[in-house]
Amino acid sequence: MANEFVKAKTKEVRKSTIQKAVIIALAYVGVIALVSSGVLGYQYSSVLISVAVNIIAAVSLNLVTGFLGELSLGHAGFMAIGAYTGALITLHLNLPAPVEIFLGLAGAGIMAAIFGLIIGIPVLRLHGDYLAIVTLAFGQIIASILNYVKSITGGAAGLNNIEEYTTSDHYLLVLTLVVLSVLIMSNIINSRYGRAITAVRDNYIAAEATGICIRNYKIFAFVVGAFFAGIAGFIFAHNVGVIKPSKFDFNMSINILVFVVLGGMGSIKGSIIAAVVLTVLPEALRGLSDYRMLMYAVILIVVMLFNNSKLRKRLVEESGLKKLFTKKKGEA
Amino acid sequence: MTKMKKFLSAAVVAAMTISSLAGCGTSSKGDDTTLTIGGIGPVSGPAASYGTSVKNGCQVAVDEINKAGGVKVGDKTMQLKLDFQDDANDAETAKNAFNKLMDNGMDALVGCVTSAPCIAVTSLSEKAKILQITPSGSQKECAQFDNCFRVCFTDPQQGTAMAEYIVNKLGLKKVAVLYANSSNYSQGIKDAFVAKVKELGGSIVTEEAFTEGDVDYNTQLSKVKDAAADAIFVPAYYTEVSYIVKQAAEKGIKIPFFGSDGWDGILDQVSNKEVLEGATFLSPFLYTQDDAKVQSFVKAYQAANKNATPDQFAADGYDTVYTIKAAFEKAGSKDIAKLEEAMTQIKVEGITGTMTFSKDGDATKSTKLIQIKNGEYTAIVAE
Numbered sequence: 071m072a073n074e075f076v077k078a079k080t081k082e083v084r085k086s087t088i089q090k091a092v093i094i095a096l097a098y099v100g101v102i103a104l105v106s107s108g109v110l111g112y113q114y115s116s117v118l119i120s121v122a123v124n125i126i127a128a129v130s131l132n133l134v135t136g137f138l139g140e141l142s143l144g145h146a147g148f149m150a151i152g153a154y155t156g157a158l159i160t161l162h163l164n165l166p167a168p169v170e171i172f173l174g175l176a177g178a179g180i181m182a183a184i185f186g187l188i189i190g191i192p193v194l195r196l197h198g199d200y201l202a203i204v205t206l207a208f209g210q211i212i213a214s215i216l217n218y219v220k221s222i223t224g225g226a227a228g229l230n231n232i233e234e235y236t237t238s239d240h241y242l243l244v245l246t247l248v249v250l251s252v253l254i255m256s257n258i259i260n261s262r263y264g265r266a267i268t269a270v271r272d273n274y275i276a277a278e279a280t281g282i283c284i285r286n287y288k289i290f291a292f293v294v295g296a297f298f299a300g301i302a303g304f305i306f307a308h309n310v311g312v313i314k315p316s317k318f319d320f321n322m323s324i325n326i327l328v329f330v331v332l333g334g335m336g337s338i339k340g341s342i343i344a345a346v347v348l349t350v351l352p353e354a355l356r357g358l359s360d361y362r363m364l365m366y367a368v369i370l371i372v373v374m375l376f377n378n379s380k381l382r383k384r385l386v387e388e389s390g391l392k393k394l395f396t397k398k399k400g401e402a
Numbered sequence: 403m404t405k406m407k408k409f410l411s412a413a414v415v416a417a418m419t420i421s422s423l424a425g426c427g428t429s430s431k432g433d434d435t436t437l438t439i440g441g442i443g444p445v446s447g448p449a450a451s452y453g454t455s456v457k458n459g460c461q462v463a464v465d466e467i468n469k470a471g472g473v474k475v476g477d478k479t480m481q482l483k484l485d486f487q488d489d490a491n492d493a494e495t496a497k498n499a500f501n502k503l504m505d506n507g508m509d510a511l512v513g514c515v516t517s518a519p520c521i522a523v524t525s526l527s528e529k530a531k532i533l534q535i536t537p538s539g540s541q542k543e544c545a546q547f548d549n550c551f552r553v554c555f556t557d558p559q560q561g562t563a564m565a566e567y568i569v570n571k572l573g574l575k576k577v578a579v580l581y582a583n584s585s586n587y588s589q590g591i592k593d594a595f596v597a598k599v600k601e602l603g604g605s606i607v608t609e610e611a612f613t614e615g616d617v618d619y620n621t622q623l624s625k626v627k628d629a630a631a632d633a634i635f636v637p638a639y640y641t642e643v644s645y646i647v648k649q650a651a652e653k654g655i656k657i658p659f660f661g662s663d664g665w666d667g668i669l670d671q672v673s674n675k676e677v678l679e680g681a682t683f684l685s686p687f688l689y690t691q692d693d694a695k696v697q698s699f700v701k702a703y704q705a706a707n708k709n710a711t712p713d714q715f716a717a718d719g720y721d722t723v724y725t726i727k728a729a730f731e732k733a734g735s736k737d738i739a740k741l742e743e744a745m746t747q748i749k750v751e752g753i754t755g756t757m758t759f760s761k762d763g764d765a766t767k768s769t770k771l772i773q774i775k776n777g778e779y780t781a782i783v784a785e
Binding site: 117120227230 | 488492495522543583590
């Protein structure tokens with residue numbers, strides 16, 4: 071019995087490795103083709119980077135919200151830490167670009183992870199609504215601190231003229247970062263750790279009874295989520311070139327949460343698709359001028375309703391799309 | 403295999419969505435008969451009123467210029483076309499908007515309306531060699547590159563001008579300051595103001611901070627009252643100011659109030675206009691000003707915008723378009739080096755004052771002050 075299970079598992083792993091390789095290759099070919107052929111123009115080339123930032127942010131929040139099952143409303147706070155740490159590193163060091171980028175990325179991720187740990191240890195004793203409120207407060211605290219430590223962070227004015235390492239001119243670097251981040255996170259989900267994390271979500275009493283140390287796994291998921299939020303923050307800062315504390319507010323956290331919820335909690339590809347569509351949408355709606363954000367909100371509501379409607383179920387069942395939408399158990 | 407197909411189809415769907423959307427972004431480059439002026443500012447979100455005003459102000463100028471025959475660039479006469487994009491007061495969106503305008507074949511940029519998006523766009527406009535003039539981006543870095551200019555005052559310029567007026571002209575030496583430490587605008591004006599007051603021999607008796615969005619200012623105002631100041635300076639936007647002046651009146655603070663251009667529109671924010679009596683603030687534009695140019699602008703603006711009253715942002719937008727016109731006519735070409743040189747040589751007689759521009763991008767123009775007398779805005783001349 072055990073042997074068969076192992077065999078089946080190995081086969082599954084091998085298959086999913088091939089799939090991942092194919093998707094990654096497709097992503098590279100697709101993006102390179104789109105950018106170099108000039109179809110995207112200036113506008114959509116720059117949107118590509120926003121898409122990348124949002125993908126990493128959404129997938130990392132999904133780790134906490136979708137897989138661990140804890141609502142976090144402070145994700146923008148971790149992005150802020152990553153953005154500021156990375157920007158301060160690249161602003162103050164005068165090293166060759168690749169070295170600066172590497173140090174900045176490492177610093178951004180690690181600093182955000184450290185904050186994730188500091189916040190996580192006391193906070194993850196709480197559940198559900200309580201945790202959500204505390205993470206919300208955390209996001210606000212970060213913004214206030216960034217406002218207050220004027221000598222380092224520039225206060226309300228923020229940091230300007232950050233080296234633009236991750237603009238659309240460097241899309242391959244950004245794409246690689248996205249691929250690596252998503253790959254690492256999806257591998258974590260499919261590992262022993264990931265199974266433990268989802269076990270905690272599904273039934274923490276049962277999980278505890280089987281010997282899973284709930285606290286450690288919760289903190290682990292939280293810290294990994296924070297790390298990649300920091301990476302997303304780094305890319306954000308070095309794309310826009312200007313960061314202000316007011317940017318990383320409650321709204322930004324909610325926006326990321328929207329990607330996760332719309333894409334489906336606990337679905338990495340859902341998060342990716344939602345991040346792509348919802349980032350491109352407001353840009354594509356520019357033609358509507360004044361009604362742009364209104365239409366965006368309306369579309370959001372319609373998609374949300376559609377996602378939970380019987381109509382969708384029927385459509386999915388009748389058409390050949392069933393395979394695309396049905397979720398298998400334990401699948402990422 | 404089924405799983406792989408699933409993934410493949412998802413990837414293909416995503417790719418197709420992107421590529422189909424991409425199709426609508428491209429359009430023809432500007433030709434020899436039209437000069438496309440791009441604009442970026444918030445027309446949605448909390449800062450929407452600023453962007454909308456600038457957009458409408460620009461449109462009035464564009465229509466006027468086109469009606470009068472257009473812009474003469476070298477030996478060609480061109481019609482202006484305004485292409486205004488929303489940035490929702492967000493730096494990232496502003497960059498996307500700029501790139502959209504590049505796809506649309508922009509020749510010069512009015513923008514951005516707010517500071518952070520403006521700074522974010524400067525590096526793009528520098529690279530793209532586009533003349534960028536911000537109507538209202540007052541933070542110093544908004545005009546940081548050679549191709550970037552501004553029509554409004556910088557924050558420090560406002561602080562300095564108010565300090566000179568209060569200490570030198572009015573002879574009020576003991577000044578209290580109330581500012582928003584969460585706002586870069588407020589901080590920038592305050593820092594320059596404090597430095598200038600001290601330089602002129604005045605003293606800052608108390609310096610109190612608040613956060614944007616506060617509604618209770620009793621603590622700060624008590625300190626101001628105890629400090630026995632001659633004047634109180636509040637560089638902030640009208641939302642906060644409306645609470646401050648009301649609570650100051652309740653506390654019996656009788657010293658005169660002074661403010662920055664964020665006060666524009668304050669009279670509509672208070673129910674009892676008496677609390678504002680005698681308050682003075684700096685503003686580049688007053689719609690009731692007795693000036694033929696100002697009045698013709700107000701008339702055109704109201705005709706085009708359902709009788710809405712133009713504010714300083716509308717006036718800044720209007721002047722920015724005329725500045726661009728002057729620069730292109732002087733340069734006689736779309737070449738950025740010639741345009742940069744032309745900018746420092748032109749003199750624009752706008753409705754916010756007569757402006758000349760320095761190489762570092764800042765406008766030099768006279769200070770206009772507005773005092774509230776009998777519940778109405780009244781222009782006073784500083785010099």
